[in-house]
Amino acid sequence: xxxxQISEPGQSTAPHQHRFAAGIDLGTTNSLVATVRSGxxxxxxxxxxxxxxxxxxxxxxxxxxAIGHEAAAIAVEDPFNTLASxxxxxxRSAEEIAExxxxxxxxxxxxxxxxxxxxxxxxxxxxxxxxxxILGALRERAERSLGxxxxxxxxxxxxxxxxxxxQATRDAARFAGLNVYRLVNEPTAAAIAYGLDQGEGxxxxxxxxxGGGTFDISxxxxxKGVFEVLSTAGDTxxxxxxxxxxxxxxxxxxxxxxSLDASxxxxxxxxxxxxxxxxTTAQKVACDLSESGxxxxxxxxxxxxxxxxxxxxxxxxxxxxxALRDAGLRAEGIDAVVMVGGSTRVPAVRDAxxxxxxxxxxxxxDPDEVVAIGAALQADVLAGNKPDSDMLLLDVVPLxxxxxxxxxxxxxxxxxxxxxxxxxxxxxxxYKDGQxxxxxxxxxxxxxxxxxxxxxxRFELRGIPPMVAGQARIVVKxxxxxxxxxxxxxxxxxxxxxxxxxxxxxxxLSEPEIxxxxxxxxxxxxxxxxxxxxxxxxxxxxxxxxxxxxALARDADQYLQADERKNIDAAREAVLTARTDGDTESIKQAxxxxxxxxxxxxxxxxxxxxxxxxxxxxLDEYKTLQDQAP
Amino acid sequence: xxxxxxxxxxxxxxxxxxxxxxxxxxxxAVRTTGCSGMAYVLEFADEVDDGDVVFEDNDVKxxxxxxxxxxxxxxxxxxxxxxxxxxFKFNNPNVKDECGCxxxxxx
Numbered sequence: 001x002x003x004x005q006i007s008e009p010g011q012s013t014a015p016h017q018h019r020f021a022a023g024i025d026l027g028t029t030n031s032l033v034a035t036v037r038s039g040x041x042x043x044x045x046x047x048x049x050x051x052x053x054x055x056x057x058x059x060x061x062x063x064x065x066a067i068g069h070e071a072a073a074i075a076v077e078d079p080f081n082t083l084a085s086x087x088x089x090x091x092r093s094a095e096e097i098a099e100x101x102x103x104x105x106x107x108x109x110x111x112x113x114x115x116x117x118x119x120x121x122x123x124x125x126x127x128x129x130x131x132x133x134i135l136g137a138l139r140e141r142a143e144r145s146l147g148x149x150x151x152x153x154x155x156x157x158x159x160x161x162x163x164x165x166x167q168a169t170r171d172a173a174r175f176a177g178l179n180v181y182r183l184v185n186e187p188t189a190a191a192i193a194y195g196l197d198q199g200e201g202x203x204x205x206x207x208x209x210x211g212g213g214t215f216d217i218s219x220x221x222x223x224k225g226v227f228e229v230l231s232t233a234g235d236t237x238x239x240x241x242x243x244x245x246x247x248x249x250x251x252x253x254x255x256x257x258x259s260l261d262a263s264x265x266x267x268x269x270x271x272x273x274x275x276x277x278x279x280t281t282a283q284k285v286a287c288d289l290s291e292s293g294x295x296x297x298x299x300x301x302x303x304x305x306x307x308x309x310x311x312x313x314x315x316x317x318x319x320x321x322x323a324l325r326d327a328g329l330r331a332e333g334i335d336a337v338v339m340v341g342g343s344t345r346v347p348a349v350r351d352a353x354x355x356x357x358x359x360x361x362x363x364x365x366d367p368d369e370v371v372a373i374g375a376a377l378q379a380d381v382l383a384g385n386k387p388d389s390d391m392l393l394l395d396v397v398p399l400x401x402x403x404x405x406x407x408x409x410x411x412x413x414x415x416x417x418x419x420x421x422x423x424x425x426x427x428x429x430x431y432k433d434g435q436x437x438x439x440x441x442x443x444x445x446x447x448x449x450x451x452x453x454x455x456x457x458r459f460e461l462r463g464i465p466p467m468v469a470g471q472a473r474i475v476v477k478x479x480x481x482x483x484x485x486x487x488x489x490x491x492x493x494x495x496x497x498x499x500x501x502x503x504x505x506x507x508x509l510s511e512p513e514i515x516x517x518x519x520x521x522x523x524x525x526x527x528x529x530x531x532x533x534x535x536x537x538x539x540x541x542x543x544x545x546x547x548x549x550x551a552l553a554r555d556a557d558q559y560l561q562a563d564e565r566k567n568i569d570a571a572r573e574a575v576l577t578a579r580t581d582g583d584t585e586s587i588k589q590a591x592x593x594x595x596x597x598x599x600x601x602x603x604x605x606x607x608x609x610x611x612x613x614x615x616x617x618x619l620d621e622y623k624t625l626q627d628q629a630p
Numbered sequence: 631x632x633x634x635x636x637x638x639x640x641x642x643x644x645x646x647x648x649x650x651x652x653x654x655x656x657x658x659a660v661r662t663t664g665c666s667g668m669a670y671v672l673e674f675a676d677e678v679d680d681g682d683v684v685f686e687d688n689d690v691k692x693x694x695x696x697x698x699x700x701x702x703x704x705x706x707x708x709x710x711x712x713x714x715x716x717x718f719k720f721n722n723p724n725v726k727d728e729c730g731c732x733x734x735x736x737x
Contacts, residue, residue, distance in 0.1 A: 003710065003717025004672050006646055006656065012671040037717070038646040039674065047714065145714040 003147055006038040011385055019151045021181070021383035022142040023189070023375025026131065026155055026169065028087040029212040031055045032369060033138040034376035035146060036385070041193070041376045043369045044145045052368065053141075056084040057133045059120035067137045076266070080107060081121045085213070088236070089116065089127040090172070091165030128168050132175035139176055152181040154379040156371050159185040159218045159232045181382040182482060187218035188227045189374030190340045193365055197222060204230070204333055206323075208353050208361070209340035210316060213239040217320045219327040219334070226419055231326035233319040238312065240276075240343035246308045247272035247300075255289045255296035279305050280345050306348040313352045320356055337361040342368050397422070401478055401486065404441035404450045406431055406542075407535035413478045416446065425477040428490075431543070433550055434466040438474060442488050442501065448528035449535070459501040461490040469546070530584075537587040541579045544591050548572060548598060551605065559604045564597075571597040631703050633658065633685045633692045638709040639718060640688030650674060655684075655691030658707070659698040668701060668735055670720050 013019060022035045022044075030052045034043040043051040050069065057064060058071035059081045066074060075082040094108065094116040109117040109124045117124035135155075142150055155178075157169055166183050173180045184192075187207030191197060196205055202223040209216040216234035220227050248268050252260070260268060271289070278285045284301040324331060337357045343349060344367045354361050365373060380386060397420060402412040405428075414424050430438065438461045445453030464472055473493040480486050489500035548568070556565065571594040578590035635643065647653045659671035675693040678684060683699055685692045694702060706721040725735040 003712060003715055003719060004670060005717050006643070007671075007673045009657065009673050009676055012661070012673055038642070039650045040646055044714070141714065145716075147712070147715040147717070 008039065008386060018146075018148055019383040019385055020143075020146040020148050021376070021379035021385070022138075022146075022150055022153045023372050023377070023379045024135065024138055024153050024155045025186070025189075025372035025375060026087065026135065026157075026172075027055055027211070027371075028085050028214055029055060030368070031134050031138060032372040033142050034369065034372040035142060036376050036380040037146075041373045041380070043366075043372055044141055046141055053134065053137060054084075055087065055134050056082060057086075057130050058082045059122040059125065061121045063122045064133055067133055080119070083118060083120065083125065083130045086118075086127040086130040089118075090131055091127075091161070091168030092116070128172045129175065131169065131172035135173055135176035135178060139178055150178065151383050152179040152379065154182050154184050154189075154375040154382065155180060156186045156189045156375050157183050158216060159187055159229045160216075160234075181379055184375055184378055185218070185227070185229060186340070186371050187216070187220055187229070187232075187338070189371045189378065190338045191220060191222070191227065191336075191374065192377055193370045193374035194336070194338055194362055196336055196338070197225065197227070203335040204327075204329065205336045205338060206320070206334045206357060207338045207340060208316070208320070208344065209234075210343040210349060211239050211341040212343070213237065213241050215239055215316050215319065217316070217323045219323050219329065230329070231323045233323040233326065235315060235319060238315055239341075240346075242312050243276055243309045243343065243346070244269055244272045246312070247275060247305070250300070250304075250308055251287060251289060251298075254287070254298045255294060257289075257294065275300060276305070276346070280347065302347070309346070309348060313349060316349075317352060317356050320353075331357050334359070338370070339363050340367050340370055397480065399444050399454075400446055401442065401444050401456075401480075402453075403428075403476060403488075404443055407539040408450045409532060409535050410443050410445065410448060410450050410453050413476070414480065420480045421482045423477060423479045425475050428474045428476055429470050430464065430467065430472040430474075431469055432546060433469050435469065435472070436464050436466060437462045438464065438490070440476065440488065440490055440499075440501075442486075447524065448532040452524075452528075456486070457488075457501050459488070459490075459499055461492065461497065461499040463495065463497040464492050465495045467494075534584045534587075537584045537591075538579055541575050541587050541591055544594060545572065545575060548594070551602075555605065559608070560601055564601060567597045568594070568601065631683070631699065633687065633694060633699075633702060633704075634706045635688045635690055635692070636706060636708045637688065639707045640690045642709045642718075643690045647674065652676065654678070655693055656707075657693045658702055658705070659695060660701045670735075671698075672718055 007013070020035070022033050023041075025032045025034075032043050032051055032053065034041055045051045046053070046068075053068040054072040056068065056071040056075065058066040058074045058078065065071075071082055072084070075084065107119045109119050117126050118130075139150060139153075142153075153173065155169060155173060157166055161169070169183060170180055186209065187205075190207050190209070191205050196203065199222070202221065205220045205222065207216075207218045207220065209218070214234065214236050215238040216232060218232045219230040221230050222228075248265075251268060251272065252258075268289075271287075275285050275287060279300070279302050282302070284299055287296075287298045287300055289296040289298070324334075334357050337353060337359060339350065339353065339361050344353075344363065350361055350363060397414055397416055397418045400412045400416040401414040402410045403426075405411045411426070413426055414422060418424075428438070439458060440461065441450065441458045442456045443450055443453040444456050447453050461474065464474070474490055475493060476488065476490045478486065478488055485502065487500060487502050489498060491498040552560075552568075560568070571590070575587070575590040575594050578587045582590070643656055647655070653674040653676055655675045657671070657673045657675035659673075660668045661671055675691070678693055679695070681696050682693050683696060685694070692707075701724055702720075702722060704723045708719045708721055710716065710719055722735065
């Protein structure tokens with residue numbers, strides 16, 4: 001007998017048509033999966049009731065031998081084949097991760113290609129493959145819990161993940177056989193879990209995420225259902241583990257221990273963690289140490305512990321200050337503070353954050369589960385299980401996208417903060433007579449000059465039929481799907497020739513870089529306008545010269561007298577000089593002078609072509625022609 | 631004529647309605663789709679329509695349209711677990727046979 005869930009009114013699905021969806025928090029240390037059943041979001045436990053899956057995979061010669069708790073247990077005896085914290089490596093190059101690897105015991109394969117591979121007993125593994133194993137284990141758990149296949153999932157990623165890292169996460173999901181509805185930023189998911197996306201109007205939210213080994217602070221702005229990441233800051237090597245280390249040092253000092261062997265160290269770490277957990281509720285905890293033949297009984301109070309971790313908390317608050325500054329906000333400007341990560345259970349952490357933001361912090365939802373819960377809520381909406389889809393979260397383009405036009409100018413086609421998915425098209429034309437190809441340069445940024453923007457890619461449209469300059473109609477379409485993948489296509493309307501390119505926007509751009517580019521665009525607004533005008537005037541000069549030269553080449557002998565020709569040549573030379581050395585105004589004047597010098601020549605050519613058109617036609621035919629003329 | 635809920639089912643329904651923050655109870659119905667004739671519908675009820683019958687059992691209001699009641703009369707709604715999976719079960723005395731999955735049935 002099938003087990004049924006309660007649907008929203010009118011949202012019941014036909015048998016076997018259930019749209020099961022799940023939210024996955026793919027963490028550095030731990031991962032979780034959550035789903036919405038009968039309208040309630042909850043994390044899904046495994047057979048033994050454990051909701052957390054350690055993000056650890058163990059490989060033996062036969063392949064994957066254990067995932068999660070079982071793999072973590074083997075880590076000590078077989079460190080080289082036990083891969084943990086691969087999230088630090090995903091989507092990054094071998095050079096970038098050399099630093100991260102330094103701390104761990106993983107061995108990197110000699111770089112055969114750009115994707116770094118980790119040596120294991122089962123061969124070389126990429127971070128994507130390892131992540132796929134973790135996702136696969138969560139998928140299996142979710143499908144057994146729901147009694148059917150998953151229609152799709154939402155996976156959370158850190159707000160600072162760049163496009164390569166996001167794409168790598170997506171690839172891992174594909175390897176695990178998952179359909180990814182969307183990747184959602186972790187702080188955004190936490191805000192959704194608290195229902196902060198349901199509010200009317202605008203609000204600014206701080207998400208303080210202190211995990212086992214990483215700290216992130218994100219400032220989000222919510223307006224009209226769109227979450228915008230205003231700023232992020234943090235420390236990739238700061239977390240609950242550091243609290244444990246501080247406690248271990250204190251214990252060793254108290255017990256008069258100088259050093260410990262590896263197993264003693266591990267034992268003491270475990271004990272420190274236990275003490276930390278107990279101090280969450282207790283005011284003091286007894287410590288009973290028996291290491292290396294020595295034994296020591298002591299006691300630690302919460303106040304003592306708070307003192308030990310105070311330097312760590314100061315570091316997190318410093319990052320909070322930076323995030324606020326980057327967002328151009330003061331602590332008073334924050335409407336809500338969401339706490340994420342197991343380490344935020346420590347009372348001193350809550351107090352410090354509440355004190356810093358001068359408001360109560362949100363802790364009702366289990367801080368380990370809150371991100372997965374938010375992802376599950378979002379997945380439920382994307383699966384179409386909620387009737388009021390206005391809760392649909394939208395992503396935005398972080399920086400404007402555009403094309404390079406003549407003169408090295410950037411023409412914005414999709415302005416920044418446009419919600420995606422989006423399609424925008426604009427018409428361009430040829431610049432020279434008989435131009436048969438067009439080079440399209442896709443750029444991202446807020447500045448007017450291409451040189452100050454980020455180049456995303458180039459492609460060429462070939463096979464444009466020969467036409468007079470300005471007659472070709474080339475429609476360039478920018479299309480960004482819900483995943484942020486940009487496709488730029490160009491089609492020449494009369495002939496239908498087409499070309500396109502796929503681009504990952506914000507490729508390689510980090511949040512601070514985006515931030516910097518925005519600041520630059522504001523600070524340089526005046527410079528940019530002047531540069532744009534100069535550049536436009538130069539293009540104008542080129543156009544005038546181009547038209548003149550092509551006319552001269554055709555019929556100069558026929559319509560021009562020597563002295564006239566001399567005048568035109570002089571004016572032409574003046575335009576050329578002004579174009580290279582002059583400012584906007586002098587180029588403008590030179591073009592005008594050239595127009596005056598060639599006035600009668602142009603008039604003569606014009607008359608001749610009209611006469612040509614009339615020749616051999618009767619008066620009636622001529623009249624018809626005239627009537628048709630605009 | 632009656633529809634009943636087991637204690638487990640009732641406490642879960644109350645919990646889900648609380649969590650949802652609105653709703654007067656539970657709507658049961660049958661739909662003529664599915665691989666073996668009829669399919670169960672289980673939804674939150676926000677309102678009672680004309681032609682609905684309302685039962686109350688174990689502090690839960692059950693809303694059901696008259697036509698569906700013919701197929702569901704005497705049903706006991708239960709909540710159970712099968713491995714990791716959990717959810718509601720219809721113990722319907724009118725059922726003659728059901729498809730392998732139990733999501734649809736014949737009377």
